[in-house]
Amino acid sequence: MPRSAKQSSPISSTRSSAGSSEAEVATHGSRIGDDASRAFRDALGQFATGVTILTTRTTDGMPIGVTINSFNAVSLDPPLILWSLSLATAKLAHFRRASHYAVNILSANQAPISECFAAADENPFAGLQIRDGLGGIPLLENCAASFECTPEAEYPGGDHVIFVGRVARFSSTKSQEPLIFHAGRYRSLE
Numbered sequence: 001m002p003r004s005a006k007q008s009s010p011i012s013s014t015r016s017s018a019g020s021s022e023a024e025v026a027t028h029g030s031r032i033g034d035d036a037s038r039a040f041r042d043a044l045g046q047f048a049t050g051v052t053i054l055t056t057r058t059t060d061g062m063p064i065g066v067t068i069n070s071f072n073a074v075s076l077d078p079p080l081i082l083w084s085l086s087l088a089t090a091k092l093a094h095f096r097r098a099s100h101y102a103v104n105i106l107s108a109n110q111a112p113i114s115e116c117f118a119a120a121d122e123n124p125f126a127g128l129q130i131r132d133g134l135g136g137i138p139l140l141e142n143c144a145a146s147f148e149c150t151p152e153a154e155y156p157g158g159d160h161v162i163f164v165g166r167v168a169r170f171s172s173t174k175s176q177e178p179l180i181f182h183a184g185r186y187r188s189l190e
């Protein structure tokens with residue numbers, strides 16, 4: 001029996017007159033088209049997250065960082081966290097080689113910092129207050145929390161690599177509300 005067009009695409013989407021989109025996701029197939037990819041991103045964007053900056057140093061000591069919202073808790077004992085990084089970024093090789101990295105959880109007033117570290121900014125650390133953490137990793141000041149990690153594991157994740165980190169030290173403050181990211185926009189808890 002020939003496969004229908006719907007069966008051959010892992011994701012198909014329709015847009016209703018009310019502007020809401022409905023997508024049907026199949027469990028087989030290889031690539032998705034541009035329209036379905038947009039619908040998939042939009043659906044994922046309904047999952048509200050915090051915003052983090054993952055930081056480390058290159059082997060020659062340069063601080064690097066990238067905006068990440070795929071962060072999540074994994075395990076309490078041992079203390080493990082995860083995040084994923086695109087195969088397309090040149091920063092991947094540095095995080096794969098790092099002996100330590102930090103997850104800096106941004107506070108509500110730090111959306112401009114998120115934008116700097118998401119863009120191909122020459123030096124996103126310029127003008128920021130940082131201090132050295134374990135292994136010399138740069139920690140951003142005034143964050144809601146930070147987790148200093150050693151690499152525990154790395155898994156293939158399609159067009160991303162999934163990193164699992166073991167938390168060696170952390171800090172958090174109740175005085176800073178977290179920055180929220182939802183549907184492609186920064187928000188705060190109020």
Ligand SMILES: Cc1cc2nc3c(=O)[nH]c(=O)nc-3n(C[C@H](O)[C@H](O)[C@H](O)COP(=O)(O)O)c2cc1C
Nearest residue numbers: 066067068069070084085086089090117118120181
């Ligand atoms: C709020 C937000 C969350 C992001 N989360 C991730 C993420 O979890 N993983 C990822 O690989 N890129 C994420 N990005 C994109 C990266 O920050 C960055 O733009 C991308 O890796 C391109 O970096 P490059 O200029 O080094 O290629 C996010 C961007 C924003 C604004």
